[in-house]
Amino acid sequence: MSQLHEPQFALHVEDLTxxxxxxxxxxxxxxxxxxxxxxxxxxxxxxxxxxxxxxxxGLVAPVAGHVRLFGQPLDAVRxxxxxxxxxxxxxxxxxxxxxDVVMMGLYGQLGWFxxxxxxxxxxxxxxxxxxxxxxxADRQIGQLSGGQQQRVFIARALVQEADxxxxxEPMAGVDRPTEDIxxxxxxxxxxxxxxxxxxxxxxxxxxxxxxxxxxxxxRIIAQGPVAEVYTPETLRETYGHRVALVxx
Amino acid sequence: xxxxxxxHTVQTVLMGAVxxxxxxxxxGAFAVLRGQSLLGDAVSHAALPGVALGxxxxxxxxxxxxxxxxxxxGGLAALSVMLIVSRTRLKPDAALGVVLSVYFALGVVLxxxxxSQSGAASAGLSGFLFGQAAATLRSDxxxxxxxxxxxxxxxxxxxxxxxxxxxxxxxxxxxxxxxxRVQAALTVMVALAIxxxxxxxxxxxxxxxxxxxxxxxxxWTRSLAGxxxxxxxxxxxxxxxxxLISASARGLATGPVIVLVATAIVLLSLAFAPERGLxxxxxxxxxxxxxxxxxxxxxxxxxxxxSHDDPAYKAELxxxxxxxxxxxxxxxxxxxxxxxxxxxxxxxxxxxxWQMTPEGQARAEALREGRGRDD
Numbered sequence: 314m315s316q317l318h319e320p321q322f323a324l325h326v327e328d329l330t331x332x333x334x335x336x337x338x339x340x341x342x343x344x345x346x347x348x349x350x351x352x353x354x355x356x357x358x359x360x361x362x363x364x365x366x367x368x369x370x371g372l373v374a375p376v377a378g379h380v381r382l383f384g385q386p387l388d389a390v391r392x393x394x395x396x397x398x399x400x401x402x403x404x405x406x407x408x409x410x411x412x413d414v415v416m417m418g419l420y421g422q423l424g425w426f427x428x429x430x431x432x433x434x435x436x437x438x439x440x441x442x443x444x445x446x447x448x449x450a451d452r453q454i455g456q457l458s459g460g461q462q463q464r465v466f467i468a469r470a471l472v473q474e475a476d477x478x479x480x481x482e483p484m485a486g487v488d489r490p491t492e493d494i495x496x497x498x499x500x501x502x503x504x505x506x507x508x509x510x511x512x513x514x515x516x517x518x519x520x521x522x523x524x525x526x527x528x529x530x531x532r533i534i535a536q537g538p539v540a541e542v543y544t545p546e547t548l549r550e551t552y553g554h555r556v557a558l559v560x561x
Numbered sequence: 562x563x564x565x566x567x568x569h570t571v572q573t574v575l576m577g578a579v580x581x582x583x584x585x586x587x588x589g590a591f592a593v594l595r596g597q598s599l600l601g602d603a604v605s606h607a608a609l610p611g612v613a614l615g616x617x618x619x620x621x622x623x624x625x626x627x628x629x630x631x632x633x634x635g636g637l638a639a640l641s642v643m644l645i646v647s648r649t650r651l652k653p654d655a656a657l658g659v660v661l662s663v664y665f666a667l668g669v670v671l672x673x674x675x676x677s678q679s680g681a682a683s684a685g686l687s688g689f690l691f692g693q694a695a696a697t698l699r700s701d702x703x704x705x706x707x708x709x710x711x712x713x714x715x716x717x718x719x720x721x722x723x724x725x726x727x728x729x730x731x732x733x734x735x736x737x738x739x740x741x742r743v744q745a746a747l748t749v750m751v752a753l754a755i756x757x758x759x760x761x762x763x764x765x766x767x768x769x770x771x772x773x774x775x776x777x778x779x780x781w782t783r784s785l786a787g788x789x790x791x792x793x794x795x796x797x798x799x800x801x802x803x804x805l806i807s808a809s810a811r812g813l814a815t816g817p818v819i820v821l822v823a824t825a826i827v828l829l830s831l832a833f834a835p836e837r838g839l840x841x842x843x844x845x846x847x848x849x850x851x852x853x854x855x856x857x858x859x860x861x862x863x864x865x866x867x868s869h870d871d872p873a874y875k876a877e878l879x880x881x882x883x884x885x886x887x888x889x890x891x892x893x894x895x896x897x898x899x900x901x902x903x904x905x906x907x908x909x910x911x912x913x914x915w916q917m918t919p920e921g922q923a924r925a926e927a928l929r930e931g932r933g934r935d936d
Contacts, residue, residue: 367731370734370735371734371735372731372734372735388737391735391736391737392737394735396732396735396736398729398731398732398735402729402731403728403729404594404728407594407727407728407785408594408779408782408783408784408785408787408788409724409728409783409784409785410783410784413784414728417721417724417725417728417729417732417733418736420721420722420725420733420736420738421736421737421738423721425722426718428720428721429721453783469732
């Protein structure tokens, strides 16, 4: 395999630049996330949060820079990365049920021409139980509420049994009980040594939920432990003057 | 009515329609789920210049040459759309509209040119506009059967990849699956399905045999396998019915008949499918409205009982009517049937009165606290 580069970080991003049309969406991103933390990426709308995740996952091609996960290029560690895209990125009217969607998390490990079997179904049920959705296994996905959809997507990432979880706005549009379930779950992953990176939009909960913070506005404004990084100065620099420091 | 036709022709048309239904039904399901209906329309219209060129090169109706020409020009059109969308600021629908009309116009020009030449070379060419099932030759069946077999084998082999790529391509890409190649395979197969149907259905209406059965099938099923299977079934029914009707009547083009049959299946499915059908949803909405009105009437009785500090308070019908008008009667009947209220006498008044049962009180309390709504 390729030579390890910065293996001490779960995620290492260097000089990353992404453009949509003329203007850069991400500019000269240098970013390191150590393993075993629960990190939030915050920034105003259009600051490139989702683009950063997509560049890390190889879904958009950068014009410059590189990404390493656990010291290796993405292709070498895909099975160790669980991705939870935005709920709104798919058509929930697709004809399938909850269990089937969760089993999609195993398709990358299954290989060509192999169908999932009983063992895979059991793993899917375990992942559903972890998000409290085991009673919905046979439910059509079109009948789920927003919070249930989100939990199904998280179960689909859990079933991969990854080491790094990357979630794009998992708390957007879900009710409070669902948010509590999701956070408890993510914190449990972190406590078991996994790394969790979340694009987050609610500043009032940053300090309560997360221990690592990345502040982004096309470029990196600040990164590090929440307690050190989350200050009035960095907030002003990230959001302009529109946001006051919210202490939970 | 089969007297008009030799059984040989009928058999050929039937088998062709079955092959065509299988391939277009299966790939139509994926085209619909991936939002590629319009691309299919552009590809089928864009097949016309290829068809005319095939006639020109082969010097007559040679299905192999026609299909190769159609595949090439249809594929070129799909490529043009992709290039326009990725290189310009034109939106996909505009790109599709432009490409569809340009290729079709080119096809009509070529068609006129071929037809202006000797009659032998152009015989059967106009059948590719609206379809002519009766013109299907036994030798054509080998090509159509081969295409259908190839398409179904490929779908079976790539089943889970096709599913995840249709549902959530970004996630599939993040898993490391070769999404672009699976998408390309599905798109090429859609083009092949269209090409396979050109003789029977024609370039103008072929997309309907791709889309209509899949849209109808979506109404009835809860799984991708169910949708693909049912879509194939509907497409076979539409293809066989349409081909036989048109083959038995003189001068009736096959494509429009097939499309009309397929549309009838769609309309029936939209109206009557369980859960998703218009009828079922209207009934469910009515049941919800009635249940809600009953709860409201119960709430009124309960409010009166509370303001009189008497759970067994007898509410006069006139008061309930004042509040709930014509809904009162049906609501009370519904509540009575569920054992939540009962009609009681309240002498000396002779008018009807209504009283909550203990179950009705419990239900009203639950509703007041925001519990007990039927989900």
